[in-house]
Amino acid sequence: MCGIVGAVAERNISAILLEGLKRLEYRGYDSAGIAVLDAAGQLQRLRRSGKVAELESAQRTAELTGRLGIAHTRWATHGAPCERNAHPHFSGDDLAVVHNGIIENHEALRAQLKALGYSFASDTDTEVIVHLLKHKLGEFGDLTVALKSAVKELHGAYGLAVISAKQPDRLLAARSGSPLVIGLGLGENFLASDQLALRQVTDRFMYLEEGDIAEIRRDSVQIWDVDGQPVQRESVQYHEGAEAADKGEYRHFMLKEIHEQPKVVQRTLEGRLGDSQVLVQAFGPQAAELFAKVRNVQIVACGTSYHAGMVARYWLEELAGIPCQVEVASEFRYRKVVVQPDTLFVTISQSGETADTLAALRNAKQLGYLASLAICNVGISSLVRESDLCLLTQAGPEIGVASTKAFTTQLVGLMLLTLALGQVRGTLAAATEADLVAELRRLPTRLGEALAMDATVEKIAEHFAEKHHTLFLGRGAQYPVAMEGALKLKEISYIHAEAYPAGELKHGPLALVDADMPVVTVAPNNELLEKLKSNLQEVRARGGELIVFADGAAEMENGEGTYVVNMPHIHDALAPILYTLPLQLLSYYVAVLRGTDVDQPRNLAKSVTVE
């Protein structure tokens, strides 16, 4: 999704802006641009479609320098991804705006502004903002006052950064539905849509809240809230090392993040396990009281996070005896929902800014749920702020667009939730909980063992390099794991992949199976194993090539057209977490063989902050 960086300083800020954009590249974008106020007091702009590297090389040739500037990476929503539509957008030659989000009433505003004589150079919704602001500037004379008035006419979502050649002492920001953070320096200040963009220059941040407008000068920051009242926002020291945004020894962020899983799973467990019980207060001080009342769970999420919710449904019903429904947020938010009494509303999200998930939470608040709980990786996100309870996953920044460590840490969070609900409601035997707590402690080691199979999986990936279609099969809680495996493969290798519960094969998809359709299966040693083995025979009998990730005790053997990878043994309940890892590695190595852009797959964005 789009990214914003801005700076006001005593030094040249072009390199800072470009470095900030590079750090936001992981979010996905299709064009980039920068505007700075030069020494002669003129606004200079450069825009390029494609990668930030192209903008950077254009910047080197143009020698764009200045002490006040804004920059942007755009992910096209209104208008094609081309230079003309890239931000910053100008009104005249003295006012520049970059924008994240969508202005819903852009057509009406465009018509009004055209009638006032403004002409439009792009197809974007953003351009209405800059002309509207110019118009207000004519009326009020002061940029900050003009911005306060202009935003009142905008419907939709926006994170805005604004600079003007006429008032070169300030960088302005406005937030509504799209996050913005101010980076605090010494005699210089910065702005970005994600603090990651600014960790090269500061570790002190101030997060804008919904409706805030900020006037950022070199040595001061003034903020007004949604009612126009001056407010102080807390400044926060960030501790995570800036190196989190580096690939280190790995070729791609995705591979680095896959290999970080033992460590981040360990971190997600830290402080949340007692000797033989989950510490319920890990979910917040009111959790024990609220959990005791829970009779149903409704989970809502998108994409990979939705798959985590699908796994949790098996856990919550089987281990904690709680009825659970799971739905994708984009459907839930527009559906008339019948709410069962005492239902806990659970959202799952890596970013905590996914537009559909946030909207679903906001709707749910009107519907009479018992309480809301966010399982999220970003503590300062809107989702966490707006939920009653939260459990933060400790995956650290996830840069690869395809989610990996966020998923497994979400699963850990959801297993903790299952055990906590079962414990508080008395539906889970103490011995079972103690057993699972002990298994959770061993999980990071098991994950490390699974990752040691990296080279084996890399070899297997060769079977896929020339293929166009793949099936993923699983039964029980491994069915959502198969869904996640299929999503990963299609996202980064662009191979069409579908997941089915293995028992459904003969009800249709078996017709697709032939020698050109590899079938990937996850087969822990559980009570469904024998049934799964029969399903696999159905595939082999049609000449389909099988790749099976199986528990050693499952006694499955390599044979003609069958490749078995023996997995470390694990408690069946935790198998979905472990069996995810080889599927992530498989997608990764297939994508590398096919030469795709692994960390930034085409058409996708990391944080989907628009509908």
Ligand code: F6R
């Ligand atoms: C897939 C992926 C997406 C996200 C989805 C939700 O690899 O990353 O499917 O899972 O866009 O994002 P969050 O979890 O940030 O709400």
